[in-house]
Amino acid sequence: IARLVMYLFAEFDDxxxxxxxxxxxxTISIDEPVEIPKNQHSRLQEPGRxxxxxxxxxxxxxxxxxxxxxxxxxxxxTFEYYQTFFDVDTYQVLDxxxxxxxxxxxxxxxxxxxxxxxxxxxPFWICATLVFTIAVSGNLSNFFIHLGKPTxxxxxxxxxxxxxxxxxxxxxxxxxxxxxxxxxxxxxxVMNIVSYSFLEIVxxxxxxxxxxxxxxxxxxxxxxxxxxxxxxxxxxxSGSVLVMTFWPAVRDDNRRIAxxxxxxxxxxxALLAVGCLAxxxxxxELDFPAPIIPAHNGTTVTTKSH
Numbered sequence: 001i002a003r004l005v006m007y008l009f010a011e012f013d014d015x016x017x018x019x020x021x022x023x024x025x026x027t028i029s030i031d032e033p034v035e036i037p038k039n040q041h042s043r044l045q046e047p048g049r050x051x052x053x054x055x056x057x058x059x060x061x062x063x064x065x066x067x068x069x070x071x072x073x074x075x076x077x078t079f080e081y082y083q084t085f086f087d088v089d090t091y092q093v094l095d096x097x098x099x100x101x102x103x104x105x106x107x108x109x110x111x112x113x114x115x116x117x118x119x120x121x122x123p124f125w126i127c128a129t130l131v132f133t134i135a136v137s138g139n140l141s142n143f144f145i146h147l148g149k150p151t152x153x154x155x156x157x158x159x160x161x162x163x164x165x166x167x168x169x170x171x172x173x174x175x176x177x178x179x180x181x182x183x184x185x186x187x188x189x190v191m192n193i194v195s196y197s198f199l200e201i202v203x204x205x206x207x208x209x210x211x212x213x214x215x216x217x218x219x220x221x222x223x224x225x226x227x228x229x230x231x232x233x234x235x236x237x238s239g240s241v242l243v244m245t246f247w248p249a250v251r252d253d254n255r256r257i258a259x260x261x262x263x264x265x266x267x268x269x270a271l272l273a274v275g276c277l278a279x280x281x282x283x284x285e286l287d288f289p290a291p292i293i294p295a296h297n298g299t300t301v302t303t304k305s306h
Contacts, residue, residue, distance in 0.1 A: 085120040085199070093122045100207040100241050109207075109245045110200050118199045123206020127172050130209055133216045134168075135161040138280030141220050160280060171272050172209065176201040179246070182261070186253055194249040204245050208238040212273065219281050227281065231273050239266050 096113045103109070138160055146152040176198065183195040196204075215234045219227050242265050250258040 085118075088117060088119040088121050092117065092119075096122060096203075096207050097126075097210050100210050101237060103237065103241045103244060105244070107244065108248060109204055109241050110196060113207075114200050114203045118197070118203045120199070120202065120206075123172060123203055123209075126206050126210050126213070127168050130213050130216065131161065131164045131168050133213050134164045134276055134280055137216045137220050138164075141222065141281045144220065145222055164276070164280070167272070167276070168209070171268070172205050173202065175268055176205050179265070183249065186250070186257070190253050193253055196249065204242065208241045208269075211238050212276075216276070219277065224282065227277060231277055235266075235270055235273055239269055242266070242269060 099109060099113050104112070139156055142157075143154050146154075180196065180198045180201050183193060187193045187195040211234045215230050218230055221227065243262055246265060247258075247262055250261050252258075253261075
């Protein structure tokens with residue numbers, strides 16, 4: 001202890017001698033506040049910008065993620081290049097599904113779940129599951145509606161699978177492609193527009209369709225009121241995910257353009273749900289031909305059916 005005290009006194013004497021030799025030297029006190037750089041001070045003055053940085057990520061974080069992605073990139077003609085799009089585990093997929101079904105107000109879905117590792121595994125299988133769910137549920141709904149009618153003969157409509165696949169996969173790929181191109185174009189006009197990558201947009205749209213899988217199963221219930229309540233409820237959940245994801249990206253654009261962009265996103269999303277319900281489940285009543293009943297005297301009797 002005595003040696004430690006002597007050492008501290010020696011250091012104090014050396015510092016006093018240096019200060020006496022150079023009285024104009026700058027000293028830093030622990031109690032003095034640290035000077036805030038100008039760029040950080042400007043951020044503190046804009047609380048809206050802090051929220052955008054938290055939701056969308058700063059330039060430094062984007063550069064870091066870009067460099068991290070370059071480390072594991074491979075030529076596009078190799079299998080390893082496409083393998084990275086499916087490099088997710090079960091917990092990540094379930095977490096993203098949960099985030100799409102239970103959106104958190106004020107949280108960006110891309111920033112919170114997707115940006116660290118966007119994938120195509122979840123969107124591909126969600127769309128495939130939704131295709132077969134809608135096709136099978138539509139056939140069952142048609143069967144239950146006409147059940148008990150003597151003139152009805154059930155015939156599976158396998159063409160509904162191809163129609164559902166074309167509709168859902170076209171929506172899950174063409175709409176994100178158009179939105180990605182629009183954001184890239186607006187980014188050249190307005191500097192504050194955040195342009196998501198095409199893979200991130202596809203990932204958001206794919207996971208946002210998950211809520212329609214249990215909804216399509218419940219559409220088997222032959223009650224139009226119940227079906228339309230389920231449509232509205234599903235649109236509120238999945239639509240809120242899209243709005244909270246893309247509104248912070250276009251909010252700095254022209255007010256009318258920003259509102260029109262978000263309105264178009266919601267309109268196309270609603271058209272998909274309403275179109276699937278109207279075509280696969282609310283088909284008009286069919287006028288079945290009356291059966292021909294042979295009589296005992298060799299003549300035929302035709303019964304009238306409505």
